[in-house]
Amino acid sequence: MVKLAIETELDRAAAFAREAERIAVLTGAGVSAESGVPTFRDAGGLWEGYAIEDVATPAAFARDPRLVWRFYNLRRDNLRSVRPNAGHFALAELENRCAHFALVTQNVDGLHRQAGSRTIHELHGNLTRTRCTGCERIEDRGLEPLDDVPHCTHCGALLRPDIVWFNEMLPAGIWESAETAVAECDVLLVVGTSAIVHPAAGLIHTAKQFGGRVIECNLEPTAASSLADVVLLGKSGELLPRLVNKLG
Ligand code: OAD
Numbered sequence: 001m002v003k004l005a006i007e008t009e010l011d012r013a014a015a016f017a018r019e020a021e022r023i024a025v026l027t028g029a030g031v032s033a034e035s036g037v038p039t040f041r042d043a044g045g046l047w048e049g050y051a052i053e054d055v056a057t058p059a060a061f062a063r064d065p066r067l068v069w070r071f072y073n074l075r076r077d078n079l080r081s082v083r084p085n086a087g088h089f090a091l092a093e094l095e096n097r098c099a100h101f102a103l104v105t106q107n108v109d110g111l112h113r114q115a116g117s118r119t120i121h122e123l124h125g126n127l128t129r130t131r132c133t134g135c136e137r138i139e140d141r142g143l144e145p146l147d148d149v150p151h152c153t154h155c156g157a158l159l160r161p162d163i164v165w166f167n168e169m170l171p172a173g174i175w176e177s178a179e180t181a182v183a184e185c186d187v188l189l190v191v192g193t194s195a196i197v198h199p200a201a202g203l204i205h206t207a208k209q210f211g212g213r214v215i216e217c218n219l220e221p222t223a224a225s226s227l228a229d230v231v232l233l234g235k236s237g238e239l240l241p242r243l244v245n246k247l248g
Pocket of ligand 1: 027028029030031033034039040041042045056106107124164165166191192193194195196197217218219220222234235236237
């Protein structure tokens, strides 16, 4: 019987993963799409309904914190009804099977942790956390409803979401750990990202530069596909469990 093309690609990816002593994973919004979390740049994505410069820059927050908080409070509300999907669980299982593993995510939804992943580098922050613009205190508020424009209970200053906005640096320690994990990996699995937002997307080049193999899993070809050794085209919630099952 002739093997389907995707089966052949899954076999190749599994062979690379089996040989690898160190595996790193880079995820983007696509891994959470099947959980019902909107992506950014697909049809109906968040950046179709909102302008980045209105809700996701320091200048936007300085100009209109109420509008920015409305955007993030809606996203926080949406997370209440959301659960990890089979793709998140497969990545947690992959970590169990690999001695040296790191998951680097651009996502701020916390679903990898809920699914059981342990070594997580959250490059862009997390929706559950607030950061005080006065005393810098970071608090995990879970998904409890926040005021329209919340203020710090300690110093009274305005709170902001603990999210990395455009024109801001990534948290230094987290970025360095992520970069090291990717530079050292034998395989980088890139899942559900359009791979156009830097510096995160640069990690794919880092993996290649240091001799790692790149496996991409995405609905469609992306900016990363030309660098990938294997491209798995399809839904991560379907393909990642199949990939992990093949590891035996
Ligand atoms: P994007 O919305 O740019 O890309 C999502 C990718 O996931 C697209 O390539 C989709 O084809 C793919 N995708 C959608 N559903 C999928 C599925 N079920 N399985 C596999 N792939 C699927 O999201 P990101 O690349 O994560 O940053 O965006 C990167 C950053 O840009 C975000 O972290 C955010 C955004 O602006 C900040 O807000 C700082």
